[in-house]
Amino acid sequence: MADFETPALTEFQLVPHIKKGSMAHSQTFAAKPEFQEDLGFPGELEEGWEDVAVKKLGELTTKYRGLKVFLDSCVKCGACTDKCHYYLGTADPLNMPVARQDLLRSVYRRYYTFAGKYFPWLVGARKMTKGMLDKWYCYFHQCSQCRRCSVFCPYGIDTAEISMAAREIMDAVSVGQKYCNEIIGKVYKIGNNLGLPEKALVNTLEGLEEDVKDETGIDVRFPVDQAGADVLLITPSADFFAEPHIDGLIGYGKVFHQAGINWTLSSHASEAGNFGMFIGSYENMRRVALRIREAALDLKVKRIVVGECGHAWRVAYSFWNTLIGVGHGGNDPYAKALQQQLDPNYPAPQHIIELTYDLIQKGALTLDKSANDDQRVTFHDSCNVARASRMGTMPGGQFVLPREVIKSSVNHYFDMAPETIHENTFCCGGGGGILTDDLIEIRVKGAQPRMQALMDVVQEYDVNYLAAICAICKSQFSKVLPYYKFPMDMIGSVHGLVSNAIQLGAKQ
Amino acid sequence: MSVSLVYAVLFYAATAILVGGLIYRIRVYARTPVPLKIPTTPAPTTRTGVLFRMFREITVFESLFKSNKWIWLFGWLFHFTMLLVLLRHLRYFTHPVWFWVDLIQPFGIYAGFGMAAGLLGLWARRFLVDRVRYISSLSDHLMLILLIAIAITGLLMSFVPEWRTDIVALKAFMLGLLYFDWQPLPEDPMLMIHLGLVATLMMIFPISKLLHAPGVFFSPTRNQIDNPREKRLLSAWAAKLESSE
Numbered sequence: 001m002a003d004f005e006t007p008a009l010t011e012f013q014l015v016p017h018i019k020k021g022s023m024a025h026s027q028t029f030a031a032k033p034e035f036q037e038d039l040g041f042p043g044e045l046e047e048g049w050e051d052v053a054v055k056k057l058g059e060l061t062t063k064y065r066g067l068k069v070f071l072d073s074c075v076k077c078g079a080c081t082d083k084c085h086y087y088l089g090t091a092d093p094l095n096m097p098v099a100r101q102d103l104l105r106s107v108y109r110r111y112y113t114f115a116g117k118y119f120p121w122l123v124g125a126r127k128m129t130k131g132m133l134d135k136w137y138c139y140f141h142q143c144s145q146c147r148r149c150s151v152f153c154p155y156g157i158d159t160a161e162i163s164m165a166a167r168e169i170m171d172a173v174s175v176g177q178k179y180c181n182e183i184i185g186k187v188y189k190i191g192n193n194l195g196l197p198e199k200a201l202v203n204t205l206e207g208l209e210e211d212v213k214d215e216t217g218i219d220v221r222f223p224v225d226q227a228g229a230d231v232l233l234i235t236p237s238a239d240f241f242a243e244p245h246i247d248g249l250i251g252y253g254k255v256f257h258q259a260g261i262n263w264t265l266s267s268h269a270s271e272a273g274n275f276g277m278f279i280g281s282y283e284n285m286r287r288v289a290l291r292i293r294e295a296a297l298d299l300k301v302k303r304i305v306v307g308e309c310g311h312a313w314r315v316a317y318s319f320w321n322t323l324i325g326v327g328h329g330g331n332d333p334y335a336k337a338l339q340q341q342l343d344p345n346y347p348a349p350q351h352i353i354e355l356t357y358d359l360i361q362k363g364a365l366t367l368d369k370s371a372n373d374d375q376r377v378t379f380h381d382s383c384n385v386a387r388a389s390r391m392g393t394m395p396g397g398q399f400v401l402p403r404e405v406i407k408s409s410v411n412h413y414f415d416m417a418p419e420t421i422h423e424n425t426f427c428c429g430g431g432g433g434i435l436t437d438d439l440i441e442i443r444v445k446g447a448q449p450r451m452q453a454l455m456d457v458v459q460e461y462d463v464n465y466l467a468a469i470c471a472i473c474k475s476q477f478s479k480v481l482p483y484y485k486f487p488m489d490m491i492g493s494v495h496g497l498v499s500n501a502i503q504l505g506a507k508q
Numbered sequence: 509m510s511v512s513l514v515y516a517v518l519f520y521a522a523t524a525i526l527v528g529g530l531i532y533r534i535r536v537y538a539r540t541p542v543p544l545k546i547p548t549t550p551a552p553t554t555r556t557g558v559l560f561r562m563f564r565e566i567t568v569f570e571s572l573f574k575s576n577k578w579i580w581l582f583g584w585l586f587h588f589t590m591l592l593v594l595l596r597h598l599r600y601f602t603h604p605v606w607f608w609v610d611l612i613q614p615f616g617i618y619a620g621f622g623m624a625a626g627l628l629g630l631w632a633r634r635f636l637v638d639r640v641r642y643i644s645s646l647s648d649h650l651m652l653i654l655l656i657a658i659a660i661t662g663l664l665m666s667f668v669p670e671w672r673t674d675i676v677a678l679k680a681f682m683l684g685l686l687y688f689d690w691q692p693l694p695e696d697p698m699l700m701i702h703l704g705l706v707a708t709l710m711m712i713f714p715i716s717k718l719l720h721a722p723g724v725f726f727s728p729t730r731n732q733i734d735n736p737r738e739k740r741l742l743s744a745w746a747a748k749l750e751s752s753e
């Protein structure tokens with residue numbers, strides 16, 4: 001398949017000895033100058049870029065307390081060194097979270113700390129050079145910003161925050177990644193990550209309505225731009241046509257249909273994903289999210305529901321209230337302009353899993369578990385859902401609700417090993433702006449710990465369905481499962497299972 | 509210039525640097541905005557819950573316990589015994605000695621062994637575990653050497669009769685520093701080494717990784733309440749983006 005070796009799955013997860021430089025060759029394609037400029041970044045590396053980078057770093061430490069505290073507080077205890085899936089899968093020491101942080105911290109120390117300025121050799125402080133920049137570009141694009149390291153650090157140091165800052169600094173001197181930055185450009189120009197124009201979107205959804213009608217005999221609608229609908233659904237654009245994502249979308253449609261909820265998609269905001277987070281740019285993250293505020297105001301919806309997507313749910317749950325006022329409790333005019341329109345009886349935003357779960361609790365859905373009897377299911381907790389957001393009212397609801405929705409739809413459910421699920425979950429290997437073919441090697445290797453845990457339940461319980469609630473996880477698994485000799489169609493949407501189980505026509 | 513004077517000046521300077529440095533750091537942390545909600549979830553949804561979370565982190569090193577039992581064992585042993593040792597040392601600064609300081613005296617005196625053991629364990633990991641060896645810089649080793657030397661010189665004074673010092677005179681010196689009524693310091697080599705190392709530690713505290721002590725209180729991944737949907741968080745610089753539209 002490619003010129004690297006897929007890591008072996010062993011009896012249990014091993015922590016490898018370090019192999020220096022084993023991933024130093026990893027190179028993700030750079031964004032072309034015109035794409036950089038679309039996002040407000042310079043197009044080319046200019047004379048004096050080192051000062052610009054150092055200044056940007058200083059500026060970020062005054063804008064983000066987390067970054068400042070994280071850079072100062074690490075004691076090099078080593079507790080995080082065996083927690084990153086990229087280290088476990090590659091053995092490259094620079095993929096140990098603390099070593100990844102140190103790429104940036106060493107520069108911070110050199111320019112912004114007493115010890116680093118006067119005794120650089122003592123504390124490992126380094127100058128900002130082209131060599132350093134290249135290392136940043138290499139290794140900050142081997143971090144999926146999954147936050148697993150943050151769970152295990154005694155000070156909660158979050159390497160995701162560091163890699164976001166590093167990417168923002170690199171963008172400030174024109175060094176951007178093609179994959180992320182071109183996608184953000186597409187959202188600005190067309191409205192979604194895939195560059196799917198309005199017409200194509202409408203056609204796709206009409207086709208979907210026909211398919212569902214053929215299959216079930218029922219008119220399940222997939223409406224777009226219906227002003228006055230109660231619910232605006234914001235879902236990753238992959239849901240519109242990628243496999244297995246689309247089964248999830250069909251599932252949402254069926255749930256809305258059976259519950260009698262008046263809902264709509266928006267052609268203006270046809271994307272839940274927000275790659276502005278991956279590049280650490282508050283401005284771009286906000287600009288991408290703004291389309292959702294605009295659509296919500298335009299369509300006068302009362303609720304905003306988010307489809308199955310991990311990082312999008314983090315942005316929606318944790319950041320939308322801040323960025324665009326989608327939430328409750330704001331008392332400034334900007335937030336109020338939208339929040340007065342939103343129904344206070346529902347969380348804003350609400351996850352589709354929360355919505356389906358509530359309907360199941362109320363008995364509003366008719367689910368026949370036996371429709372999924374050929375599926376033996378396990379669930380992959382997506383990082384951003386598990387460690388950067390919540391569902392429901394209880395801490396940890398993000399673990400309970402999806403499992404309850406699955407268990408209401410299937411008879412055979414099995415969890416993977418406890419040290420690999422919930423907040424300990426292992427990344428799919430493709431999150432955080434890594435989901436691109438030019439990074440396939442790190443994607444495959446980074447998937448090793450998850451594949452290891454999957455193999456255990458496959459061997460023990462004959463699991464044949466890996467359910468996920470994230471568009472990136474689904475695409476990533478479709479691609480990497482075959483490398484580990486699992487069938488590629490093993491990965492599926494949680495709402496794909498709901499879709500199979502739901503008995504339309506039973507309740508009308 | 510007498511040795512006593514040098515040590516008096518040294519301790520005033522060290523205290524000023526420690527306190528001034530920490531106040532400065534804490535002010536910088538407190539004033540730096542937190543523009544986004546980034547608690548590592550599952551996180552408490554109430555302030556009380558966050559206080560409990562922080563309390564567990566600081567008293568039993570909850571995350572570290574989940575993470576690595578060896579580092580936890582050595583790290584916790586070191587920090588806990590150091591706390592006992594520090595409290596025990598209050599007897600040199602109080603007159604009359606507070607009753608609870610007297611109570612911990614018998615434990616405090618042996619706690620020094622725990623400190624040394626914890627530190628040696630942590631240091632051993634820097635050699636034995638290849639991952640930790642890789643991330644250790646010279647300053648990480650020196651910091652451990654400094655702490656170990658403080659613990660060992662302290663233990664030698666407590667347990668080796670030849671290296672005992674005149675406690676009564678030492679206490680007079682320390683109280684003298686506090687009340688600006690300067691007294692001579694007993695000129696015992698072990699005591700002078702011990703005090704010199706302690707003063708060094710105090711001075712590098714605010715410019716080194718020992719900043720993890722104030723840092724842990726300011727870590728947004730641990731101290732934020734998980735309520736972004738119920739409360740709007742908006743920092744001053746982010747609000748400017750809104751008004752400039």
Ligand code: SF4
Pocket residue numbers: 073074075076077078079080081097098152153154155156157
């Ligand atoms: S666990 Fe935290 S403090 Fe320890 S080395 Fe990693 S980042 Fe640093």
Ligand code: SF4
Pocket residue numbers: 083084085086095096097100142143144145146147148149150158159160
């Ligand atoms: S955030 Fe995830 S990918 Fe990045 S260093 Fe931490 S564990 Fe590794």
